[in-house]
Amino acid sequence: MTTSVTNNRLRGLLSFWPIVTLLALVCSVFLLLVPVWNIVSLSFAGKEGGAGVFENYVMFFSEPYYYRSLINSFIVSISATVLALVIGIPAAYIVSRYNIWARSLIKTAVVLTFVSPPFIGSYSWVILLGRKGVLTQFFAEWGISLPSIYGAPGIIFVFTLQYFPFVFLLVSSGLKSIDQSVEDAARNLGSGEARTFFTVIAPLLLPSITTGALLVFIAAFTDLGTPIILGEKFRVLPVLIYGEFVNDFGGAPVLASTLAVLLLIVTTGALLLQRWLARRYAYATAAIRPLVMQSPRPVKRIAASLFIYGLILLALLPMVNIIISAFLKSNGPVLVAEFTFDNFDKVWRLAGGPLKNTLVFTTIATLMCAVMGTMIAYIIARRPGKISALLDTAVMFSYAVPGIVLGVGLVVTYHNPPLALTGTPLILILAYFIRRLPFSVRSSVSALQQLSKDTEEASINLGAGPGMTFLKITVPLLSMAILSGALLTWSNTIRELSATLVLQSGRTTTMSVEIFNEVANGNFGTASALGMTLIVLTFLPLVLLFTFMGKSEEALV
Amino acid sequence: MTKSVSIEQITKKFDSSVAVNNVSIEIGQGEFFTLLGSSGCGKTTLLRMVAGFLQQSSGHIRFDRKIIDTVPAHERNTGMVFQNYAIFPHLTVAENVAYGLKVRKQAKGDIDREVRKMLELVRLDHLAHRLPRELSGGQQQRVVLARALAIRPDVLLMDEPLSNLDTEMRLHLRSEIRAIQQQFGVTTIYVTHDQEEALLISDRVAVMSMGNVEQIARPGDIYLNPQTLFVASFIGDNNLIPVEIEALAADGTASARLPSGERTEARAATGQQLTQGTKATLSLRPQDIDLAPAGTGGLQGKLTELQFLGGTIKAFFDLGTGKPVTVSLQGRHGTQIPVIGETRSLIPLPGATTLYAGEVKA
Ligand SMILES: Nc1ncnc2c1ncn2[C@@H]1O[C@H](COP(=O)(O)OP(=O)(O)OP(=O)(O)O)[C@@H](O)[C@H]1O
Ligand SMILES: [Mg+2]
Numbered sequence: 001m002t003t004s005v006t007n008n009r010l011r012g013l014l015s016f017w018p019i020v021t022l023l024a025l026v027c028s029v030f031l032l033l034v035p036v037w038n039i040v041s042l043s044f045a046g047k048e049g050g051a052g053v054f055e056n057y058v059m060f061f062s063e064p065y066y067y068r069s070l071i072n073s074f075i076v077s078i079s080a081t082v083l084a085l086v087i088g089i090p091a092a093y094i095v096s097r098y099n100i101w102a103r104s105l106i107k108t109a110v111v112l113t114f115v116s117p118p119f120i121g122s123y124s125w126v127i128l129l130g131r132k133g134v135l136t137q138f139f140a141e142w143g144i145s146l147p148s149i150y151g152a153p154g155i156i157f158v159f160t161l162q163y164f165p166f167v168f169l170l171v172s173s174g175l176k177s178i179d180q181s182v183e184d185a186a187r188n189l190g191s192g193e194a195r196t197f198f199t200v201i202a203p204l205l206l207p208s209i210t211t212g213a214l215l216v217f218i219a220a221f222t223d224l225g226t227p228i229i230l231g232e233k234f235r236v237l238p239v240l241i242y243g244e245f246v247n248d249f250g251g252a253p254v255l256a257s258t259l260a261v262l263l264l265i266v267t268t269g270a271l272l273l274q275r276w277l278a279r280r281y282a283y284a285t286a287a288i289r290p291l292v293m294q295s296p297r298p299v300k301r302i303a304a305s306l307f308i309y310g311l312i313l314l315a316l317l318p319m320v321n322i323i324i325s326a327f328l329k330s331n332g333p334v335l336v337a338e339f340t341f342d343n344f345d346k347v348w349r350l351a352g353g354p355l356k357n358t359l360v361f362t363t364i365a366t367l368m369c370a371v372m373g374t375m376i377a378y379i380i381a382r383r384p385g386k387i388s389a390l391l392d393t394a395v396m397f398s399y400a401v402p403g404i405v406l407g408v409g410l411v412v413t414y415h416n417p418p419l420a421l422t423g424t425p426l427i428l429i430l431a432y433f434i435r436r437l438p439f440s441v442r443s444s445v446s447a448l449q450q451l452s453k454d455t456e457e458a459s460i461n462l463g464a465g466p467g468m469t470f471l472k473i474t475v476p477l478l479s480m481a482i483l484s485g486a487l488l489t490w491s492n493t494i495r496e497l498s499a500t501l502v503l504q505s506g507r508t509t510t511m512s513v514e515i516f517n518e519v520a521n522g523n524f525g526t527a528s529a530l531g532m533t534l535i536v537l538t539f540l541p542l543v544l545l546f547t548f549m550g551k552s553e554e555a556l557v
Numbered sequence: 558m559t560k561s562v563s564i565e566q567i568t569k570k571f572d573s574s575v576a577v578n579n580v581s582i583e584i585g586q587g588e589f590f591t592l593l594g595s596s597g598c599g600k601t602t603l604l605r606m607v608a609g610f611l612q613q614s615s616g617h618i619r620f621d622r623k624i625i626d627t628v629p630a631h632e633r634n635t636g637m638v639f640q641n642y643a644i645f646p647h648l649t650v651a652e653n654v655a656y657g658l659k660v661r662k663q664a665k666g667d668i669d670r671e672v673r674k675m676l677e678l679v680r681l682d683h684l685a686h687r688l689p690r691e692l693s694g695g696q697q698q699r700v701v702l703a704r705a706l707a708i709r710p711d712v713l714l715m716d717e718p719l720s721n722l723d724t725e726m727r728l729h730l731r732s733e734i735r736a737i738q739q740q741f742g743v744t745t746i747y748v749t750h751d752q753e754e755a756l757l758i759s760d761r762v763a764v765m766s767m768g769n770v771e772q773i774a775r776p777g778d779i780y781l782n783p784q785t786l787f788v789a790s791f792i793g794d795n796n797l798i799p800v801e802i803e804a805l806a807a808d809g810t811a812s813a814r815l816p817s818g819e820r821t822e823a824r825a826a827t828g829q830q831l832t833q834g835t836k837a838t839l840s841l842r843p844q845d846i847d848l849a850p851a852g853t854g855g856l857q858g859k860l861t862e863l864q865f866l867g868g869t870i871k872a873f874f875d876l877g878t879g880k881p882v883t884v885s886l887q888g889r890h891g892t893q894i895p896v897i898g899e900t901r902s903l904i905p906l907p908g909a910t911t912l913y914a915g916e917v918k919a
Contacts, residue, residue, distance in 0.1 A: 462657030
């Protein structure tokens with residue numbers, strides 16, 4: 001009797017889900033927790049600053065060169081967040097509420113700016129507004145000197161345009177869940193449109209607004225490419241980490257680790273704040289009758305249209321510029337108004353190397369995310385308990401770890417034998433995998449919550465074990481969610497720069513790094529041709545997602 | 558081969574609340590056994606423990622005397638029919654039915670033959686290649702029944718399989734389920750909150766209330782000889798009159814005093830222990846009462862309301878007991894229908910009044 005119970009226990013532990021759970025835990029421990037742990041302990045134990053435990057931190061907060069970067073990071077991120085709200089909320093309101101022309105085209109344009117790699121946008125602005133920039137010179141001939149794109153204002157400007165879509169998309173979907181009766185009631189009580197918005201609509205949008213704001217903040221705070229390209233003497237924290245990491249290469253990146261820990265503290269704090277706010281302000285509302293479209297007075301309508309079209313034009317300008325300059329002859333950083341295909345020569349030359357790497361790494365990482373992410377989602381949604389909650393937290397945490405921090409952590413952890421993985425394709429694939437895992441997990445978790453458990457239990461009841469039930473019932477029923485999660489993963493992985501910069505070796509370099517190098521070397525024409533290729537590769541799966549799978553733009557955030 | 562099921566002192570606790578409380582049931586081979594009770598009484602919880610989806614907090618479950626407590630759900634060989642169908646939406650009707658057979662790695666030819674047979678049985682052979690979304694609710698539920706029977710289950714489990722269907726479909730499928738169950742001779746545990754369904758379809762019924770089994774008996778016995786006050790009030794129309802036990806005779810008959818002061822003789826229901834001088838409840842079904850002219854014995858009541866329901870007529874009499882007492886008269890030609898305001902004698906059929914210890918909850 002007792003032995004049969006023990007046998008059954010043992011068999012229970014060796015069955016499908018416990019093994020998968022163990023695998024998932026191993027993944028998050030070795031790819032996330034150990035690397036983070038290592039940089040944390042390096043930051044305390046390293047000898048660079050001196051002997052004391054907090055020596056590195058003491059140095060950070062006493063040397064202006066270092067602590068300025070933290071202040072700078074906060075300045076640009078907070079400014080960009082505020083501006084993104086100021087632009088994003090009215091834009092979402094107008095596009096959702098007013099019957100202005102080409103609304104769906106506007107949404108597509110917002111998505112396009114959203115998914116385009118940030119650093120491409122930055123150098124595109126350099127082409128336009130840099131010292132020898134096209135627009136700078138054009139306006140100079142008229143005696144107008146445009147503000148510089150370099151330094152803090154330029155970074156804030158680019159971040160705002162790059163990240164306002166977070167706010168736009170979240171607020172748009174928030175507006176969808178507000179019932180028309182709410183507005184009617186307010187109007188009926190005599191409040192005007194503006195007053196109704198601020199007293200009734202905005203409070204209901206608070207969850208979307210706070211989430212949007214924190215996502216902008218985190219994205220701006222951890223971006224590496226843009227401040228490298230535009231920052232010059234204005235250094236932010238991620239740039240400093242990268243610089244220290246490159247300097248330290250070969251030795252233990254003690255200082256880079258210390259800075260990385262500070263970065264991680266800020267992003268984790270922001271994410272916890274976001275979760276807390278989301279829970280606090282979650283009014284579970286489902287609109288029975290969504291807000292109706294309005295036809296405002298002509299003056300208002302023209303003003304609203306001008307604002308939207310102006311914004312979209314500004315946001316798309318860098319991309320249009322990339323496409324044009326991809327076909328222009330260049331003389332170093334100066335583009336000449338002469339048509340050519342020469343810039344694409346480089347694309348062909350990279351086809352066997354970085355382009356292939358990008359496609360192969362992205363594809364493998366996406367597949368891994370889809371497989372592992374779906375299984376983790378199943379554990380989170382269907383097998384609640386302590387371990388499942390732990391896994392949920394680990395996945396959330398991987399969202400909080402910035403690319404550059406993960407990169408440094410992985411290098412510190414896997415630089416030496418027996419697990420000397422740095423410089424191999426594997427380390428890049430694993431980095432992409434762990435960073436983008438949340439996309440697949442979230443997509444499948446929400447689909448699983450819609451799906452009744454009975455169907456799976458029916459399969460178990462008919463004799464299919466847990467593994468077979470998952471394969472034959474759950475996976476087919478989740479296929480749309482898995483596919484859309486995978487497409488999002490693909491789009492977000494293919495443009496990855498910050499972890500890649502730290503983890504790549506010459507052999508494993510990718511398109512994003514190549515573009516970055518071309519920009520650094522001032523070969524704008526080639527950079528544009530490569531950039532255009534990358535944008536097309538990023539956008540393709542999203543076209544599939546929206547046109548064939550009926551997903552709305554809001555699925556992106 | 559179908560198996561007997563023993564549920565032995567099963568208790569299931571969720572955190573601190575008890576969903577199933579020390580339940581013991583013996584179900585014979587081939588028996589159609591029904592768990593009947595109102596919402597939240599623990600029927601589903603008990604059924605899911607038999608299926609292996611829930612682990613009991615204590616007690617044992619046996620199939621054919623063999624303890625199966627630690628056998629995982631997919632190895633128990635029970636066929637389950639769910640309230641909301643749980644049909645596999647991505648598989649055709651035939652593939653749904655074949656699923657359990659494929660899992661058992663049967664030969665393709667055998668599977669095809671078996672699937673065809675099952676679909677003929679539930680009269681869906683013409684829809685074999687449809688997808689579930691192209692079927693009506695009743696058709697979907699028949700697919701699920703065929704799917705559950707195809708694996709030749711040791712025990713068939715059904716959790717309110719008819720409750721999502723409209724009335725006509727429900728009545729139709731009800732008799733179909735019973736016929737198929739008899740044809741297969743498969744041991745069946747059926748869950749419902751519909752007492753008419755339970756009484757009609759089952760060999761035996763367990764009436765449950767708040768996690769406890771109140772009575773296990775054949776449908777006729779449940780109705781005619783309820784053993785607890787709960788069953789007496791839950792099953793069928795009944796008059797439950799608060800009384801006080803004045804005297805207890807050696808042969809088990811008691812003299813009960815009504816609130817009006819009238820007295821009546823009655824026996825305690827099977828298993829009920831009465832005590833002299835305590836409050837009790839008198840149970841008397843509406844159809845077990847005859848009417849006679851006032852003052853000719855029995856209990857005196859004043860007619861307050863009449864409801865004509867065609868075949869039966871319900872007459873409500875005020876006996877000074879708080880709630881009016883219902884008498885059901887046959888709507889036969891020539892029936893003497895009393896007039897409202899009239900006083901009549903209500904004369905119970907001999908042996909029809911029974912007593913239960915305790916009071917009915919308001
Ligand atoms: N997973 C669970 N966790 C906590 N309590 C539960 C759980 N499942 C059931 N219960 C509780 O156990 C009790 C019995 O539930 P059960 O589902 O068995 O009732 P039921 O008789 O099937 O009712 P219904 O007719 O509504 O289906 C209920 O009070 C319910 O709230
Ligand atoms: Mg139930």
